Amino acid sequence: MPRTPKISGYSFLLLITLAAGCSNSPEKTTVAAPAPPPIVAVPYEEAVRKAAQDVLTNAKLPADQKFSLIIDPLVDGNTGQRTVATASMEKTFTDMVKANFQQLDLKPFNNEVVAQAPLIMVGTFTPINLQGKADGERDAYRICFALADLKTGKIISKGLARALPDGFDPTPLPFFRDMPVWSKDTAVDGYIKTCQGTKAGDPINPAYIDAVLASSTINEAMAAYQAKRYKDSLALYQSVLKNPAGNQARVHAGIYMNNQKLGRKPAAMKSFGELVNMGLATDRLAISFNFKPGATAFTPDQYPYGLWLTEIAKQAQRQTSCLEVAGHTRKGSSEQLDERLSLQRAEFVRQKLIATSPALAKRSTAQGYGSQKTLVGTGKGNDSDVLDQRIDFKKTAC
Numbered sequence: 550m551p552r553t554p555k556i557s558g559y560s561f562l563l564l565i566t567l568a569a570g571c572s573n574s575p576e577k578t579t580v581a582a583p584a585p586p587p588i589v590a591v592p593y594e595e596a597v598r599k600a601a602q603d604v605l606t607n608a609k610l611p612a613d614q615k616f617s618l619i620i621d622p623l624v625d626g627n628t629g630q631r632t633v634a635t636a637s638m639e640k641t642f643t644d645m646v647k648a649n650f651q652q653l654d655l656k657p658f659n660n661e662v663v664a665q666a667p668l669i670m671v672g673t674f675t676p677i678n679l680q681g682k683a684d685g686e687r688d689a690y691r692i693c694f695a696l697a698d699l700k701t702g703k704i705i706s707k708g709l710a711r712a713l714p715d716g717f718d719p720t721p722l723p724f725f726r727d728m729p730v731w732s733k734d735t736a737v738d739g740y741i742k743t744c745q746g747t748k749a750g751d752p753i754n755p756a757y758i759d760a761v762l763a764s765s766t767i768n769e770a771m772a773a774y775q776a777k778r779y780k781d782s783l784a785l786y787q788s789v790l791k792n793p794a795g796n797q798a799r800v801h802a803g804i805y806m807n808n809q810k811l812g813r814k815p816a817a818m819k820s821f822g823e824l825v826n827m828g829l830a831t832d833r834l835a836i837s838f839n840f841k842p843g844a845t846a847f848t849p850d851q852y853p854y855g856l857w858l859t860e861i862a863k864q865a866q867r868q869t870s871c872l873e874v875a876g877h878t879r880k881g882s883s884e885q886l887d888e889r890l891s892l893q894r895a896e897f898v899r900q901k902l903i904a905t906s907p908a909l910a911k912r913s914t915a916q917g918y919g920s921q922k923t924l925v926g927t928g929k930g931n932d933s934d935v936l937d938q939r940i941d942f943k944k945t946a947c
Contacts, residue, residue, distance in 0.1 A: 567620055589711065590689040593634075596640070596712035597692060601642045601725055604694040604708030606646075607749070610652050617667035618646070618659045618927035621745035621764055625674030626691070626745060626899075627924050628936060629737040630725040635674050638692070642670070663765045664701040671757075672745045676714070676927055685923040687926040689714055695744040697753050699761070704743070704751045719925075719933040724771050727806050729857065730824045730925075732798040732834040736760035739898055748841070760794040767795070783807035785896070797826050825864050834942040837935050838898070843890065845897040858898070861942060862905040868944060872913040874899040880928045891938075898940050904944025912947060 591599070610616055620643070621634035646653050656662045670695045676687035678873025694708035720726075733741075739756030747754075757764075770785035786803040789795035801823040808817035836857065839848040847854060865872045876895030878887045895915040903910045920926075925934035 557825060565603040567737070575585045589709070590713045593712040593888075594691075596690075596710040597641045598645065600672075600692040600708035600710040601645050602661055603706070603710075604696050604706050605645065605650050607706035607707075607708065609892070610650075611675055612652050615652055617656050617662065617665065618653045618670065619656050619667055619765075620670045621740065621761070622768060623672040623674060624740065625721075625863075625925075626673035626693070626741055627926075628721075628725075628731070630721045630740065632722060632933070633720050635672070636722065637673065637717065639917070641805070642672075642694070658768050658890055659765050659892050660762060662700070663762050668808060669693050669697050669699055669761070669822075671697070671740055671744050671840055673741055674712075675745075676719075676925060677711075687864050687928075693744040695747060697743065699753075701756070702753050704747050704749050704753065705915030706749050708748070709799075714927065719927065719929070722771075723775050724803070724806070726932055726935075728799075729836065730798065730828060730833070731807060731820060731832040731837065731939065732804060733829055734792065734797040734799060735797070736764060740838040742766075758869045760797075763789050763795040763797070763800075764849065766792075767797070767803070770800075771808060772937060774803065777810075779807045779810040783811070798824055800832075801827065805822070814853075818853075818860065821857065822860050822864070823846065825860050829864060829868065829942065832943045835939045835941045836942075837934070838894075840894055840938065845890075845893045852868055858901045859905050860911060862902040863904065865942070866906045866908055868945040871947040872902075872909065873916055873941075873943045873945045874902070874913060874945065875929045875943060876915045877918050877922055877937060877939050877941065878920055879930055879934060879937045880926070884919055885928060888917045888921075889919075890917070893918050895940060914945070 559847060590596070598672065621640055622631050623639050626629055626633065637739060643655060646655060651667070656667060672692070675691045675693070676689075677691045679686050690712040692708075692710045692712060696705045698705055735756045736759075739754040739758075739760065743757045766785055766789045766859040768856050769788065770782045773782035773785060786800050786807065789800050801820045805817050805820035805824065808814070808820065824835060838854060839851065840846065841848055874895045874897075876891030876893070878891045881887045895917055899913055901917045902913065920937065923934075923937040927934050
């Protein structure tokens, strides 16, 4: 009797496994979505129009309704300053609104209109490198427009573009050129963050929305200053301080500058003292002294540097911490030379402080950073990048 061949348990499992493997359908290959095309830098005017068109079109506002719109003046995204270029961008934007978006009713940026909670447009113009970062070599400018609704507290739409680094004037407007101290207030930081790093549907940055009413008065005060109506400007700045959100460095700077223009030096120095106090408290006290080209000494027209340094020394001496005096320069032909010059300038200023308050000799140091920490970084060597050769005063551990 013929025998039936036996299949071992191992062989049976192997056959089942092979059969199952043959019956399985091949796995589907997942194809990654293509990366979005890089944003290419284009001429300035073209870039501004593209960003404006995008932010207005992306809002998808019904054409048969009317929407009030205010513009909080655009700023440099690194320094928070308004410039000739940002003012030009704002004009281009308003011209496009008037010509093509009749559902938007442009209103002045003042307290009365802000209280009605209209739509608001903010924007930044930031020098960046080819990797899109605001440090290193600056090869282009990033334009960011954001349209937001003050009623809902949300971003409605965005418009982005990159501009080639020429064809515009990045010089700060007169108010910012005259400021004795540079500092980005919390409200200014909030403004910048409302535009940068957000998307439609995101909330407006709390630091900005809390201060938008104060910002409208500050805007009026700046306009009065630039029109040389110093008494009017001073009154507006002083009124802002009644609002807790108005306690900002740019407000105290405005009071200082108007009092200087009006010849009220004691009142001016009182405001300068407030600036120093705020700057040391936040580690954001930076002053652009006018040094002789390539040298450590101040230019002959150095008033009121002596009064400034006396106030800084007085307040630094009251601190329990020590003080770092940090020098910075524009980018020159040699980083080593930049660092040496910035260190020499920092030491020159430090010695001026010590001459006023000898106790600072053991509680202060000088550091030179060359062009490592530029704020503007364009290397133009004029009023547009004067902040790159500033002196920083910063509290440090003893």
